[in-house]
Amino acid sequence: xxxxxxxxxxxxxxxxxxxxxxxxxxxxxxxxxxxxxxxxxxxxxxxxxxxxxxxxxxxxxxxxxxxxxxxxxxxxxxxxxxxxxxxxxxxxxxxxxxxxxxxxxxxxxxxxxxxxxxxxxxxxxxxxxxxxxxxxxxxxxxxxxxxxxxxxxxxxxxxxxxxxxxxxxxxxxxxxxxxxxxxxxxxxxxxxxxxxxxxxxxxxxxxxxxxxxxxxxxxxxxxxxxxxxxxxxxxxxxxxxxxxxxxxxxxxxxxxxxxxxxxxxxxxxxxxxxxxxxxxxxxxxxxxxxxxxxxxxxxxxxxxxxxxxxxxxxxxxxxxxxxxxxxxxxxxxxxxxxxxxxxxxxxxxxxxxxxxxxxxxxxxxxxxxxxxxxxxxxxxxxxxxxxxxxxxxxxxxxxxxxxxxxxxxxxxxxxxxxxxxxxxxxxxxxxxxxxxxxxxxxxxxxxxxxxxxxxxxxxxxxxxxxxxxxxxxxxxxxxxxxxxxxxxxxxxxxxxxxxxxxxxxxxxxxxxxxxxxxxxxxxxxxxxxxxxxxxxxxxxxxxxxxxxxxxxxxxxxxxxxxxxxxxxxxxxxxxx
Numbered sequence: 001x002x003x004x005x006x007x008x009x010x011x012x013x014x015x016x017x018x019x020x021x022x023x024x025x026x027x028x029x030x031x032x033x034x035x036x037x038x039x040x041x042x043x044x045x046x047x048x049x050x051x052x053x054x055x056x057x058x059x060x061x062x063x064x065x066x067x068x069x070x071x072x073x074x075x076x077x078x079x080x081x082x083x084x085x086x087x088x089x090x091x092x093x094x095x096x097x098x099x100x101x102x103x104x105x106x107x108x109x110x111x112x113x114x115x116x117x118x119x120x121x122x123x124x125x126x127x128x129x130x131x132x133x134x135x136x137x138x139x140x141x142x143x144x145x146x147x148x149x150x151x152x153x154x155x156x157x158x159x160x161x162x163x164x165x166x167x168x169x170x171x172x173x174x175x176x177x178x179x180x181x182x183x184x185x186x187x188x189x190x191x192x193x194x195x196x197x198x199x200x201x202x203x204x205x206x207x208x209x210x211x212x213x214x215x216x217x218x219x220x221x222x223x224x225x226x227x228x229x230x231x232x233x234x235x236x237x238x239x240x241x242x243x244x245x246x247x248x249x250x251x252x253x254x255x256x257x258x259x260x261x262x263x264x265x266x267x268x269x270x271x272x273x274x275x276x277x278x279x280x281x282x283x284x285x286x287x288x289x290x291x292x293x294x295x296x297x298x299x300x301x302x303x304x305x306x307x308x309x310x311x312x313x314x315x316x317x318x319x320x321x322x323x324x325x326x327x328x329x330x331x332x333x334x335x336x337x338x339x340x341x342x343x344x345x346x347x348x349x350x351x352x353x354x355x356x357x358x359x360x361x362x363x364x365x366x367x368x369x370x371x372x373x374x375x376x377x378x379x380x381x382x383x384x385x386x387x388x389x390x391x392x393x394x395x396x397x398x399x400x401x402x403x404x405x406x407x408x409x410x411x412x413x414x415x416x417x418x419x420x421x422x423x424x425x426x427x428x429x430x431x432x433x434x435x436x437x438x439x440x441x442x443x444x445x446x447x448x449x450x451x452x453x454x455x456x457x458x459x460x461x462x463x464x465x466x467x468x469x470x471x472x473x474x475x476x477x478x479x480x481x482x483x484x485x486x487x488x489x490x491x492x493x494x495x496x497x498x499x500x501x502x503x504x505x506x507x508x509x510x511x512x513x514x515x516x517x518x519x520x521x522x523x524x525x526x527x528x529x530x531x532x533x534x535x536x537x538x539x540x541x542x543x544x545x546x547x548x549x550x551x552x553x554x555x556x557x558x559x560x561x562x563x564x565x566x567x568x569x570x571x572x573x574x575x576x
Contacts, residue, residue: 009112013105020104020128024097024137031138037089038480039139039441041448044089046140048479048489050076051086055489057497062263065496066270067277069256071211072142087483092140099148100137104128106151107387110345111394113158114337118401118416122423123394127386129427132312132437136380139441143383146213150348151387153205156198157223157344163195164230196241202227203245210252215354215384217253219347224249226344275476277363292365293372301359304366305352308382311368311436313389315429322426326389329396337395348388355381369436376440383437448478450542455516456484458538458550462514463487472504472512474521477546481516495522509533509553519546527551 031037038044050073053063064070072095079091107127111120127133137144206223209216224246231237261267272278285291294301310319330349333342358364367377397419405412455478463469463485475482475494482489493504493512504511505526515534517524527534533554540548 009109012112012117013109016105016108016124017101020101020124023128023134024100027134028093028097028138031135032090036135036438036441037092037139039438039445040141041444043092043140043441044479045476046072046142047076047080047086047089047092048475048482049073050091051080052489052496053077054081057490057493057500059490062259063496065275066260066264066273067275068142069211069213069216071208072140072145075145076140083483083488089140093138096137096139096141096144099144100133103144103148103151103387106148106155107390110151110155110158111391113162114333114340114342115394115398116401119394119398122397122416122419123390125420125423126313126390126393129423130313130383130386131427131430131435132380132383133386135435135438135441136383141380142212143380146209146215147384147387149205149209149212149216150219150350150384153202153209153219153223154345154348154387156202156205157227157347158341160195160198160202160227161230161341161344163191163198164234196239199227199241199245203248206249207252210249211256215351218354219350220249220252222350223347281363281365291363292359292367294359294366296360298356298360301366302352302356304359304368304371305355305382306385307368307371308366308379309351309385309389310382311370311379312382313386314426315433316370318426318429322389322393325396326392328392329394329399330388330392332399333392333395345391348391349385351381351384351388355384369439376436376443379440380437447542447544448480451478451540451545451548452480452484454540454542455481455548455550456486459485459487459514459516462537462550462552466513469513470511471514471516472508472523473516474518474523477518477521506530507532508551513553515551515553516548517551518548521546524549 038047046068049063049065049068053059053061053073054077056063064073075095076091079094080086082091085091104124104127108120108124111123115123133144133147202223206216206220210220227242228237228246231239231242236242256270257267260269263269264273266273270276281291290296294304306323307319310323313319314322355364355366359366364381365377366379366381367373367375368379369376397416400419401412401415404415459471459481468491471487471492473481473492473494475489475492475496482492493501495501505522507530508515508523508526509530509532515523515527517527534551535554537550537552540550
């Protein structure tokens, strides 16, 4: 029976993979056609970070940076080596789309532990047809990868707990002879082996999550502690596999601390460095006013995150209904399946307390178009609740279909069809309203577009006269300027070059033929201190964005670039 069920489930999963692959490819085609793969500034930055590991003045792993965790960038490394894929964003499709497909398979497999195929398929449909997720899996954003990790950690936790229950549920002392005892021990031995294998998979999943998003750190702590408690209560704490895997789980954050200490001189550089969330909050906030809604208020933070999850998962008018139904389904599932390891799927709800705390105390703002200040920022964070909502709705579907079957057995298939129609209508209405995560990304690129349309043509014109000219610039603000100009990153001196960059700031004109400075940035400050040898070529401005000024140096190697340029010293004096 077990083998037959495994075969059936494998066949179902192949159908899941095939159907979701069609959705994924359709979304990729749409995103490519609408030039939407690079809408998010963060997607551009992720690709930029991965590219500079090999394409920089000092190629090295420390080019992975400090604030964002490294796994998403490491997965991008093979694909960003193709310049065109890096420049147009196609490199981000590969890891994100594969993570989406794996996440879809994981949702269905998890749901099938407790639900019949129709209800499990509905849970999958809620997840897989979500337009926001379908868009994100065409970009280099980290949400699809983390959702995949979170789902599979839940799958393996549930299966690990079920294996332990199988082993403990067999009473081998009742076997009447050696042959019967041997037959009884065989499946238990297989379950024990499977439990050990699942333990290692959980550990690897937690390590991956730890190196993807900081939510994964909390998940790793809670999940591995829960495993330790279960093993302790069973007297199995002497298990070598548990302790070896524990070393692996604990090593992940320690490695990140050591990396930050080695690369940047501060083991908490990611949390208190100049590019940390805290530093950005201080830089962008107005003195005397809260930086964002929910600041130091966990209740308001909770409301903002839950509302973001609603907006990400349902049409605007249906969000509250979807949340209530998912909660009812989860409660019903708890009543009927809590003894079948459902508790071990509860990490899917971890984003709720995590973001309630992070928004309040972790310098992580969420702005919503429906609530003050009626803006768009980090709305996509609500996507992390989608697997939990999908599973809850799957349980509710199981309840509804079972209730209809008990009343009129022949109506059960019609009830399932109606439920699927509601899911499709929800996705269609979200598309009609325009998926809000896509809208957030579109507003993001609209803010950056003026600089992208103004600066690269001027740079290309200058480089046409001196193709090998070195450019001193900060690539963290507008990373796409480099690819739109059509040059490699190693032709720039930028903030990731650390010592080289610091030396260039001490005398910009002698280290670069072209200098691009943004208002308020380190390069602009350096030019104010050391303006010698620099002349202004052109100034650029855009609404709501720091202005930029392009300079050329007066060194012999760049003299051809100085025609018709304004002396920078006169320009600086005139602005005082």
